[in-house]
Amino acid sequence: VSRSLKNVILIELFVPITLLILGIYHGLMQTVYRAGVIHQSSAVKLDYYQGLTLHGVINAIVLTTFFAVAFGHATIAYYLKKEPNKRASWISLILMVTGTLLAAYAMLAGKASVLYTFYPPLKAHPLFYIGTAMLIVGSWVPLFDWMVVYLGWKKEHRGEKIPLAVLGTLVNFIIWFVCTLAVAYEVLVLLLPWAMGYKATVDVTLARTLFWFFGHALVYFWLLPAYIMFYTMLPKWAGGKLYSDNAGRIAFFLFLLLSVPVGVHHQFSDPNISQSSKWVSTLLTFGVAVPSFITAFTLAASLEYAGWKRGAKGLLGWVNKLPYLDQNNYMFGYLIAGLILFIFGGLTGIVNASYALNNVVHNTAWLPGHFHMTVAGPVFLAMIGMSLFMLNGLTGKKIFLPKLNVIVPYLWLIGVLIFSSGLMYGGLMGEPRRTNLGMTYLNPGHELYHPQWVPSTMLALAGGIIMFAAGMCYFIVFFGTCFSKKATESSLVFPDTSSYHDEKYIPLFNSFKPWLVMMVIIIMIAYIPTLLDVLRFGGPGAPPHLPSSPTPGI
Ligand code: HAS
Ligand code: HEM
Numbered sequence: 001v002s003r004s005l006k007n008v009i010l011i012e013l014f015v016p017i018t019l020l021i022l023g024i025y026h027g028l029m030q031t032v033y034r035a036g037v038i039h040q041s042s043a044v045k046l047d048y049y050q051g052l053t054l055h056g057v058i059n060a061i062v063l064t065t066f067f068a069v070a071f072g073h074a075t076i077a078y079y080l081k082k083e084p085n086k087r088a089s090w091i092s093l094i095l096m097v098t099g100t101l102l103a104a105y106a107m108l109a110g111k112a113s114v115l116y117t118f119y120p121p122l123k124a125h126p127l128f129y130i131g132t133a134m135l136i137v138g139s140w141v142p143l144f145d146w147m148v149v150y151l152g153w154k155k156e157h158r159g160e161k162i163p164l165a166v167l168g169t170l171v172n173f174i175i176w177f178v179c180t181l182a183v184a185y186e187v188l189v190l191l192l193p194w195a196m197g198y199k200a201t202v203d204v205t206l207a208r209t210l211f212w213f214f215g216h217a218l219v220y221f222w223l224l225p226a227y228i229m230f231y232t233m234l235p236k237w238a239g240g241k242l243y244s245d246n247a248g249r250i251a252f253f254l255f256l257l258l259s260v261p262v263g264v265h266h267q268f269s270d271p272n273i274s275q276s277s278k279w280v281s282t283l284l285t286f287g288v289a290v291p292s293f294i295t296a297f298t299l300a301a302s303l304e305y306a307g308w309k310r311g312a313k314g315l316l317g318w319v320n321k322l323p324y325l326d327q328n329n330y331m332f333g334y335l336i337a338g339l340i341l342f343i344f345g346g347l348t349g350i351v352n353a354s355y356a357l358n359n360v361v362h363n364t365a366w367l368p369g370h371f372h373m374t375v376a377g378p379v380f381l382a383m384i385g386m387s388l389f390m391l392n393g394l395t396g397k398k399i400f401l402p403k404l405n406v407i408v409p410y411l412w413l414i415g416v417l418i419f420s421s422g423l424m425y426g427g428l429m430g431e432p433r434r435t436n437l438g439m440t441y442l443n444p445g446h447e448l449y450h451p452q453w454v455p456s457t458m459l460a461l462a463g464g465i466i467m468f469a470a471g472m473c474y475f476i477v478f479f480g481t482c483f484s485k486k487a488t489e490s491s492l493v494f495p496d497t498s499s500y501h502d503e504k505y506i507p508l509f510n511s512f513k514p515w516l517v518m519m520v521i522i523i524m525i526a527y528i529p530t531l532l533d534v535l536r537f538g539g540p541g542a543p544p545h546l547p548s549s550p551t552p553g554i
Contacts, residue, residue, distance in 0.1 A: 001077050001492065006394050008089045012070035013387045015097060016063040017478055019104070023058035024471040026051040031419070031464030034365075034435075035457040036442025048436040049113040056116025057107065060375055061132075062100055064222045065139050067383045068176075069096070071225050072169045074390060076146045078494050079163035080153045085145045092141035099134025102127045115434070119186070119211045120202045126195045129187045136180050143173040162510050164248050165232045165494075170512070171252045172224035175259045178519070179217035186210040205272050205538045209530065212263035220259040220288075222375050226382035227251070229335060230299055236495035237332045238322055240306025245499040247298040249509040251291035256515050258288040261526035268358045271545055272537035277530045278355060284526060285353035292346055299339065305500060324410075327402040334385025337409035338378030341416055345373030348424065363434075365456070366427025369420040376467075377416055381409050384474055391481055393492035400480025404473050411470035419463025426456030 001009075029051050032038060041048055069092065077083050106112035111125035118124060118132070150170060154162075186207050194202040231248040235241050242248065264281035267273055307318020323329050324336065348370040351357050361367065392399055399405055423431075431437070431453050441450040442457060508514060537543060 001074075001394070002083055002086070004086050005073060005077060005083055005089060006490070008093050009070045009073055009390060010394055011093060011097070012066045012073075013391060014482070015100070016058070016066040017384070017387060017475075019058045019100075020063055020471075021475060023055055023063070024468060026055035027059070027471075028464055028468040030055060031457075031461045032438075034437045034442070035461040036438040036444075036454075037461065039438045039443045039445075041436060041439060047110060047113060049115070050107065050110055052434065053113050053115050054107050057103065059380070060116055060222070062135070063383065064375075064379070065135060066096060067387065068172065068221065068225050069139055069142055070390070071228075071386060072142055072146065072173065074492060075165045075169050075228065075494075076149055078492065079166050080149055082149050082153060084142060084149060088141050088145040092138045095134050095138030095141070099131040099136075099138060101131070102134065103131030106131065117211060117215065118191075119207050120191065120194070120204050123195055124191075126192060129192045129195060133184060133187050136184060140177055140180070143170075143177055146170065146173070159505060161245075161505055163232075164245065164252075165228050167249060168224055168228040168231070168252050171256045172221055172228075174512070174516070175217050175224075175256060176221045178523075179214045179221070179260050182210040183214035186214075203538055205270065205534050205542060208267065208270065209263075209273075209534045212266040213260065213527065214263070215266060216263045217259040219371075219375065220255055222379045224252070224255065225386075226335075226338065226378045227295060229331075229382050229386060230295065230339070232497050233331070233495045234299065234335045234497075235302040235306065236497040237329055237335070238303050238306035240302055240309050241500040242497050243298050243301035243305065243499070244501040244503070246501070246503045246506070246509060247294055251294045251298075253509070253515045254291040254294075255288070256512075257519050257522055258284055258291075260519070261523045262288055264526070264530055265353050265358070268355060269362055272542040273530055273533050277526070277533060280526055280529075282353055282355045284522070286350070289346065289350055289353075292342075296343070296346075302500070325406055327406045330399070330402070330406045331385050331389055333406055334381045334409045335378075337413040338381035341373045341377030341381075341413060344417075344420070345370060345377050348373065361427055363432060364427035365423040365431040365433050365460075367433050369423035369427055372416055372423070373420050381412060384478075385409065388478055388481065390492060391478070394490050395482075396486045396488045396490035397481050397484050398487040400477050400484055405477045408470050408474050408477065411473065412467060415463050415466030415468075415470055417463070419460050419467060422456045422459030422461075422463055425459065426453055429453065429456065431456060 026046075029043060032043075033040075033048055043051075046054075073084055073089060103112070106125040106128035109125070112118075112128035114122040114124045114128070118128070146169070150162075150166065190202055190207050190210070193199045231242060231251075235243075262281055262285045264273060264277055265285045268278055268281075303322060304318045307321040310318075310321040312318040312321040322336065323332050326332065348366070352361060352367070352370060361370075388399065388405070391397070427433075429452060431441075435441075437453070437457065440446045440448045441453060443449060444451075
């Protein structure tokens, strides 16, 4: 890649990983507050909710968005052999960095403790909203630029399959563009005028609905870069082939159809959305699990093939043959550890999506249990692993302490398994999420003391400490590599995975148009009735909760 693109990508990796130090620190602090180790509303001059906001925003919004753009630049340039536009990539970078700095200022100054979901009635300083909007708009710019590069490539390669990594990148950013339209409207039309004092009130239910239109698609925006690595790189790193190329194409296109219209599954407890809309959302959510099931089976077959190629014997012998601790092939460890976590992250997601079961787990500690095995599982491990891989390739610097590096993902895996087990166990006993338990329920001196939550929060604390330790080891490796001397010529080479079943060119799996039309139709089916409900029964018109109905709704 050119010097300019190399610098853009390196800044896009360096900025969020530096901020991540603060993000990881606040993760540990959250477990400390929850376990009642301290009975304070703040620590080191940072308030509990301020810390939780910094944790969620840095880890789940800033890191993921910067990484997706950096990795997108790299995949487009590598697989299409054409570089994105220089000016567009710098404009995007400047918008994203400025937006992040504005939002960081508002959060660190204690003026935006609104959590990473930032919907009202919590209100932030206008700079937080302006910063968020700039980060989002900055991440839109590359999509339009990559589309130009892609269309140019297509003209010269008629009848050829779109490289799978490019297909995944474009699908991901189209999902991102569509879902962020709703949050841009929420921020610019509802929240900003309210935060600046031009409007006295805000429509809370409309804002929540717009946020969740964005909010669940957001999780697939986090996930798809990892899926690109699973399909197009992992099989090669494992020593084999991708079982089926078409399986990957189908999975990505199904995400395009179903990532957005499922947001209402976060609002099963909102009384102003009808039960029929919620039922449609449940059904579509089971639908969006299908591409992940396809992925699970395709990857298992690909890994089995790799194991056989490495000389495995017996029915499950292939599992032992994979290169788990190969220092020169550390990406395998980062990806496989994430996949193992995702088995549990996915299963708990299906529990959440089941309309009636959701009543049991909603707003409890079960939820952070679920999402640390997804966003802090396969997504996080793929992102930090690939950041190191790109840093290594683009700078030609040798990995610092490779023996330490190769154990980081497994340490993280063990930490998350213990941490999430504690949270889920506690959640099933009614432990709330987003609550400073140390002030009340886990304070023996308080009348609300709940001793039955001691074991679960202690388990979460133990897992949190292991995750924190893994995080610190990663920082040593990442920054150690950053500041070491250049060892070889820089060249970023992704593995070229071939397919076991390399099916012939099928136009439907190599064109966006039919899928985009279907996407719009499904979104309309899911969201027109929901928005009508929200507009009709919004604000004071919301129906009261009926104790006779365990699933609230009109
Ligand atoms: Fe979720 C809430 C449902 C996936 C993240 N989710 C959240 C929140 C976050 C989040 C952050 O329906 C909290 C939001 C908040 O703050 O309130 N989620 C699902 C479902 C899926 C799902 C059905 N979630 C994700 C992903 C996330 C994520 C991915 C981040 C990246 N989630 C929900 C629901 C809620 C929710 C409700 C709202 C709950 C409430 O009440 O508030 C599905 O997409 C999951 C499908 C996944 C699978 C797993 C496939 C397994 C694979 C691994 C294979 C392993 C191999 C390894 C091959 C079916 C691919 C083999 C191993 C060897 C050693 C060889
Ligand atoms: C929330 C711990 C890393 C994403 C939380 C909570 C805890 C926690 C205890 C609060 C649960 C609650 O009371 O509701 C940790 C620890 C980490 C870590 C110990 C590692 C040392 C991560 C990573 C990500 C992440 C790497 C994402 C990439 C989130 C999100 C929330 C959260 C999105 C929700 C914030 C909110 O409710 O507003 N974490 N976490 N965490 N964490 Fe982590």
